[in-house]
Amino acid sequence: MRPGLHEEWGEIDLTERIEAFLSDLKRGGSGTGPLRGSAEMARETTALLRRIAAQARWSNAGDLMEIIRTEGRRMTAAQPSETTVGNMIRRVLKIIREEYARSRGSSEETDQQESLHKLLTSGGLSEENFRQHFAALKANVIEAINELLTELEGTTDNIKMQALEHIHSNEVIMTIGRSRTVEAFLKDAARKRKFHVIVAECAPFCQGHKMATSLSEAGIETTVITDAAIFAVMSRVNKVIIGTQTVLANGGLRAVNGTHTLALAAKHHSTPLIVCAPMFKLSPQFPNEEDTFHKFVSPHEVLPFTEGEILSKVNVHCPVFDYVPPELITLFISNIGGHAPSYIYRLMSELYHPEDHEL
Amino acid sequence: MAESGVTDGLCNTDDIERSKTEGKELTKEEKQRLRKEKKQQKKNKEKNDEKTSHEGEKKKNKKKKEEQPAGSASQPPAQPSPKAVPAPAPPPPAAAAVPVPASEAPAPADKPAKSKADLKAERASKGKKGDVGQPAPTGKLKAPPSELQPVVKRLPEHVQVDNPEVVKKLAKKLERQQIPLRSDYGYKVSLFSHLHQYSRKAPLTQQLGIPSTVIHPAIVRLGLQYSQGIVAGSNARSVALLHAFQQVIRDYTTPPNEELSRDLVNKLKPYISFLNQCRPLSASMGNAIKYIKKEISNIPSQCKEEEAKIKLLNCIERYINEKIVLAAKAIAKYSIEKISDGDVILVYGCSSLVNHILCEAFEKKRKFRVIVVDSRPRLEGREALRRLVQKGISCTYVLISAVSYILPEVSKVFLGAHALLANGYVMSRVGTSQIALVAKAFNVPVLVCCETYKFCERVQTDSFVSNELDDPDDLIVTRKGKTQLEHWQKVPSLGLLNLVYDVTPPDFVDLVITDLGMIPCTSVPVVLRVKNVDQ
Numbered sequence: 001m002r003p004g005l006h007e008e009w010g011e012i013d014l015t016e017r018i019e020a021f022l023s024d025l026k027r028g029g030s031g032t033g034p035l036r037g038s039a040e041m042a043r044e045t046t047a048l049l050r051r052i053a054a055q056a057r058w059s060n061a062g063d064l065m066e067i068i069r070t071e072g073r074r075m076t077a078a079q080p081s082e083t084t085v086g087n088m089i090r091r092v093l094k095i096i097r098e099e100y101a102r103s104r105g106s107s108e109e110t111d112q113q114e115s116l117h118k119l120l121t122s123g124g125l126s127e128e129n130f131r132q133h134f135a136a137l138k139a140n141v142i143e144a145i146n147e148l149l150t151e152l153e154g155t156t157d158n159i160k161m162q163a164l165e166h167i168h169s170n171e172v173i174m175t176i177g178r179s180r181t182v183e184a185f186l187k188d189a190a191r192k193r194k195f196h197v198i199v200a201e202c203a204p205f206c207q208g209h210k211m212a213t214s215l216s217e218a219g220i221e222t223t224v225i226t227d228a229a230i231f232a233v234m235s236r237v238n239k240v241i242i243g244t245q246t247v248l249a250n251g252g253l254r255a256v257n258g259t260h261t262l263a264l265a266a267k268h269h270s271t272p273l274i275v276c277a278p279m280f281k282l283s284p285q286f287p288n289e290e291d292t293f294h295k296f297v298s299p300h301e302v303l304p305f306t307e308g309e310i311l312s313k314v315n316v317h318c319p320v321f322d323y324v325p326p327e328l329i330t331l332f333i334s335n336i337g338g339h340a341p342s343y344i345y346r347l348m349s350e351l352y353h354p355e356d357h358e359l
Numbered sequence: 360m361a362e363s364g365v366t367d368g369l370c371n372t373d374d375i376e377r378s379k380t381e382g383k384e385l386t387k388e389e390k391q392r393l394r395k396e397k398k399q400q401k402k403n404k405e406k407n408d409e410k411t412s413h414e415g416e417k418k419k420n421k422k423k424k425e426e427q428p429a430g431s432a433s434q435p436p437a438q439p440s441p442k443a444v445p446a447p448a449p450p451p452p453a454a455a456a457v458p459v460p461a462s463e464a465p466a467p468a469d470k471p472a473k474s475k476a477d478l479k480a481e482r483a484s485k486g487k488k489g490d491v492g493q494p495a496p497t498g499k500l501k502a503p504p505s506e507l508q509p510v511v512k513r514l515p516e517h518v519q520v521d522n523p524e525v526v527k528k529l530a531k532k533l534e535r536q537q538i539p540l541r542s543d544y545g546y547k548v549s550l551f552s553h554l555h556q557y558s559r560k561a562p563l564t565q566q567l568g569i570p571s572t573v574i575h576p577a578i579v580r581l582g583l584q585y586s587q588g589i590v591a592g593s594n595a596r597s598v599a600l601l602h603a604f605q606q607v608i609r610d611y612t613t614p615p616n617e618e619l620s621r622d623l624v625n626k627l628k629p630y631i632s633f634l635n636q637c638r639p640l641s642a643s644m645g646n647a648i649k650y651i652k653k654e655i656s657n658i659p660s661q662c663k664e665e666e667a668k669i670k671l672l673n674c675i676e677r678y679i680n681e682k683i684v685l686a687a688k689a690i691a692k693y694s695i696e697k698i699s700d701g702d703v704i705l706v707y708g709c710s711s712l713v714n715h716i717l718c719e720a721f722e723k724k725r726k727f728r729v730i731v732v733d734s735r736p737r738l739e740g741r742e743a744l745r746r747l748v749q750k751g752i753s754c755t756y757v758l759i760s761a762v763s764y765i766l767p768e769v770s771k772v773f774l775g776a777h778a779l780l781a782n783g784y785v786m787s788r789v790g791t792s793q794i795a796l797v798a799k800a801f802n803v804p805v806l807v808c809c810e811t812y813k814f815c816e817r818v819q820t821d822s823f824v825s826n827e828l829d830d831p832d833d834l835i836v837t838r839k840g841k842t843q844l845e846h847w848q849k850v851p852s853l854g855l856l857n858l859v860y861d862v863t864p865p866d867f868v869d870l871v872i873t874d875l876g877m878i879p880c881t882s883v884p885v886v887l888r889v890k891n892v893d894q
Contacts, residue, residue: 201735203759206838206843210843212844213843213847213850216852221852222852222853223548223853223856224844224847224856226734226736226789226858227735227758227759227760227790228788229789229790229858231792232789232793233822257761257763258759258760261759261762261793264763264796268796302756302758303741303756307741313748313754314754315756316755317755317756317761317764317765318757322763323763
């Protein structure tokens with residue numbers, strides 16, 4: 001009997017939930033559905049995966065991993081730009097591997113990681129097919145996923161607490177667009193220090209406006225500037241603090257469009273660029289995949305349909321993301337502390353197993 | 360004899376100083392008196408050059424400093440000293456003169472307190488250099504422009520908004536000229552508290568009576584067009600200004616007992632103040648005004664009024680033709696050499712010159728496509744897009760935040776300029792420096808196209824010290840029915856910044872194409888020097 005999802009009545013509920021989640025993903029990305037933050041998306045994905053682990057039929061770790069991989073592929077295909085979904089799936093897969101290894105009694109380090117020594121000396125040992133059955137595995141996996149959920153809930157607080165280490169008084173800080181992490185970061189620092197924030201509005205969606213109103217309501221001196229004035233005011237800025245959508249495997253960023261210009265301007269003036277990104281945004285993708293890197297939305301935002309007579313003769317582009325190379329970034333602040341961009345590859349190996357990089 | 364002449368002069372200069380500090384215009388008699396004194400001064404100077412008498416020096420100091428404003432009052436166009444470009448035109452010498460005597464008035468008053476012995480000791484320590492230094496500035500007022508001049512630059516009023524004295528003096532001057540003062544609007548970001556910030560919804564003309572007796576209606580219309588943004592772009596503004604001045608000259612009649620050359624210049628001063636209040640003058644407009652004033656004051660006094668007017672009208676026509684129309688043709692000719700088949704050209708905003716170049720190149724059957732980059736809130740790129748699409752050029756359109764996405768496809772960047780500063784910086788629409796920065800990072804050549812009449816003797820290193828702040832309400836946008844910043848005025852810690860210009864450092868610019876040829880950015884002062892010597 002092949003383990004699967006579609007057997008019992010109780011599992012139809014699970015299928016429905018997954019389908020609902022997938023359709024939410026599809027709609028959310030095109031800008032028509034409700035906009036969700038990445039943290040929310042990560043929490044929902046993890047909750048869904050916990051449900052799958054609890055309710056689906058599986059007898060050994062290999063089956064569970066297969067189920068999660070299949071569902072994961074569907075989820076990432078629904079919205080390729082939403083990388084947090086894929087990241088959470090890979091985290092859960094790693095959790096399963098770890099729990100399996102612990103149940104088997106072997107140490108995690110030696111089994112899990114490929115090394116040249118292993119490849120040369122022990123040819124067949126890495127045939128780990130996870131077929132052994134352990135009774136306590138289910139409970140352990142669910143407990144580990146719960147820990148992951150707690151960690152997710154605490155990420156913003158952990159980042160916030162580091163704010164005072166990085167912001168001194170009478171500083172001028174620049175940011176772009178709207179990031180909930182950066183907002184919390186700045187508001188926390190504003191409790192004790194007085195500083196000035198310049199927000200670039202980030203056309204065409206002008207998310208910066210919302211950020212500015214929110215910051216000014218917390219009593220922070222805020223100025224809104226247009227995207228065109230970024231280089232002009234950069235000479236007076238002491239620090240640039242931004243959020244990002246994804247942190248790539250080489251330490252680069254996939255952030256909202258306009259961030260590359262901001263990073264270049266900061267580099268020109270030797271201003272430090274600080275990225276506040278929680279660990280669940282770290283993704284094992286590299287930026288060279290041209291067809292999946294960029295996401296475009298309706299050009300109506302850029303050139304509205306009221307300009308009808310020229311609209312048909314012109315190409316209009318409205319990309320959503322920008323690639324920022326790691327040379328332009330000074331520091332990453334995440335929930336586990338601060339790191340240089342050159343350290344990201346190491347963190348990745350701790351979070352994800354190399355075999356899960358391709359779902 | 361020298362003494363008596365000098366003491367006479369002393370009483371007169373006191374009178375004149377008093378009237379200046381009170382803000383009254385120098386009457387004709389006072390001006391003539393000053394001119395006489397200057398002639399006497401020259402005679403005295405030649406006599407006293409070897410002498411080192413204290414009183415002579417003391418009075419000379421006072422006179423020199425007063426003569427400088429008097430000298431400048433009578434010869435604004437001839438003085439080619441490196442004043443800030445807006446300075447010769449908008450803040451007429453009266454305003455410039457008023458702050459100077461105000462600071463000088465205490466200085467001469469202090470001097471008599473020192474004993475003669477002290478002064479002699481001072482001067483002995485300074486040596487002959489002090490002697491030569493003081494007569495030197497007056498002499499050099501009339502010196503040919505190719506010599507280096509140690510003249511103190513006077514800051515234009517529009518970058519001293521945070522100085523209450525300057526603001527008061529401007530208000531007094533405008534009151535005298537019967538022009539309403541435009542008040543600032545909204546919360547100004549602290550970095551820019553030295554600049555004006557006006558609202559488009561409160562144009563200056565609302566405070567003018569109809570019909571306005573002081574200001575010619577063509578000028579009123581022009582001022583309104585400037586402040587509402589109907590006429591925008593430095594070439595368009597200059598041409599509109601020159602046409603308006605042509606209309607003024609046509610309608611002008613010399614009053615009896617007045618000379619056309621002096622009276623017309625005086626008539627133009629309140630117009631220029633008015634236009635400056637509507638929207639700060641651009642560098643190109645400043646140069647045009649300098650040229651007109653020079654032409655007017657060079658009209659010989661025996662010339663009949665009709666002839667003089669025709670001459671001036673022709674001068675202006677020629678200026679427009681040479682400096683703008685023919686220059687555009689020359690620049691287009693040079694630029695077409697730089698455009699090759701298969702090029703992908705990036706342009707920013709709407710520059711009339713760059714549009715002209717692209718249209719010409721398209722007519723010469725070059726195969727290229729254009730990417731137009733635009734930015735909020737002005738969205739001038741749409742106008743450029745319309746013009747290019749009408750010609751049939753294939754275009755792409757993006758916003759400035761997407762420029763690092765589109766730049767890998769681009770082979771050249773063509774930018775227009777508002778002014779070229781003497782240290783090689785390019786002053787242009789805000790966002791230009793950003794485009795040049797990103798193009799440099801991707802190793803794409805950046806070419807700036809600029810006519811020589813926009814070259815300016817000012818220097819500037821950042822976009823803060825001298826800029827223009829546009830209406831902050833332009834940044835407010837309604838998306839999906841929600842306007843985030845609608846009540847920004849009510850929130851005390853929120854400010855909106857709408858800059859108009861920024862400066863691009865010369866290391867981002869690879870080539871400047873002018874009507875004199877293709878030059879690097881750093882050759883701007885050379886061109887200025889050559890032009891000044893020609894004139």
